[in-house]
Amino acid sequence: MFKWYRDAVICLTYLSDVRKNSGTTVGSQVFRSFETDWNYLGSKRELAESIEDVTGCIAAKMSWAAHRETTREEDMVYSLFGIFNLHLPVQYGEGKGDFLRLQDALIAKNDKSLFAWKMPLEGPGVAYQIIPDTMVDLGPDEWGLLAPSPRWYEHCGKMTIQHKKTVMRQRGGFTRTSQGISGPISKRNHYVTAVLTGLTVVGAIPFQIWLAVRQRTTLKYTLNCWEPNEAGAMRAVRLHLRPVRRDPPTWIRTASQSYDLVKEAASTDYSAVGTVWQPQLF
Numbered sequence: 001m002f003k004w005y006r007d008a009v010i011c012l013t014y015l016s017d018v019r020k021n022s023g024t025t026v027g028s029q030v031f032r033s034f035e036t037d038w039n040y041l042g043s044k045r046e047l048a049e050s051i052e053d054v055t056g057c058i059a060a061k062m063s064w065a066a067h068r069e070t071t072r073e074e075d076m077v078y079s080l081f082g083i084f085n086l087h088l089p090v091q092y093g094e095g096k097g098d099f100l101r102l103q104d105a106l107i108a109k110n111d112k113s114l115f116a117w118k119m120p121l122e123g124p125g126v127a128y129q130i131i132p133d134t135m136v137d138l139g140p141d142e143w144g145l146l147a148p149s150p151r152w153y154e155h156c157g158k159m160t161i162q163h164k165k166t167v168m169r170q171r172g173g174f175t176r177t178s179q180g181i182s183g184p185i186s187k188r189n190h191y192v193t194a195v196l197t198g199l200t201v202v203g204a205i206p207f208q209i210w211l212a213v214r215q216r217t218t219l220k221y222t223l224n225c226w227e228p229n230e231a232g233a234m235r236a237v238r239l240h241l242r243p244v245r246r247d248p249p250t251w252i253r254t255a256s257q258s259y260d261l262v263k264e265a266a267s268t269d270y271s272a273v274g275t276v277w278q279p280q281l282f
Contacts, residue, residue, distance in 0.1 A: 059113035062153035113225035144278035186274030235261035249274035
C-alpha cells in the first residue's frame, strides 16, 4: 500500500484533523496537502519543517491508523510497514499476531512512545481473548506494554519524543522475551511488595480491597515521550505498573485506560531489570 503512494505521480492529501499550523507526509515525491476546511497547506517542500516535527514518533504514526478500516485485518498492519520503514514478510492468516510482529520490530528503535497507548474505556472487548496464564490474573483495566491494535493509539496524535529533558536508564533499552518486554523497570524496594501483590488474585478478594492494594504497590514508570497538557505545556507520559511476581521480577501495566502527564521525570528510580508480562491472544 505504501509503495502505491510512493510511486504515484502526485498525491492529494486531505487531513481531516489538521489546521494550517501542521502537516504530514506520504511516500509520493509530489503531493498537495489540504487541511480540514480544504484550505491548501502546501507541497512537500513547503511543509518540510512541519513534516519533520510530526513524523518522528511511533505513537503519533500509530494514531494515523487508529480509525482506518480495511477489508482484511492484516492489511491495516501492512499499510504501516512503509511508514515505519520496515521490511517484513507479508503473512496472511496471522490475524492479530501481525500487529504484535510489527511492534516486535519497532522495539529496536528505542522509541518509548510505542508503550504510550490507552485501553478503551469499555476494556479490551471480546475481539481480544487472552490465553489464560496461571501465574498472572489481569484486572479489567490491565494489560502488557504492547497494545493489540492501532486503535488504542487514537489519542496520541500530539505526542513527541523530541524534548530537552530525557529520562536516563541505567541499563539500556528494552528487548522482547517469551514472557513479555524486558528492560530497566524494577525498583529494588518494590521486590517486597511484589510478594504481596503476587498473592492478591483479582477474583479471590473484594475488588475495592484489591484496588487499594494496587494503589499502594504500583510503580510509576515515566517514558521518554511527551504530550501537551490542557494548558499546552509539554509533560512526560507516566505509566503505572503492578508487580505480580518476585522471581523473576515481573510486572503488568495497570490503570491502562489512562496515563499521567508529569513535569519532572526522575532518572534514578530504575535500578534493576524486570519484565512486563505480555498477554497472548487466541
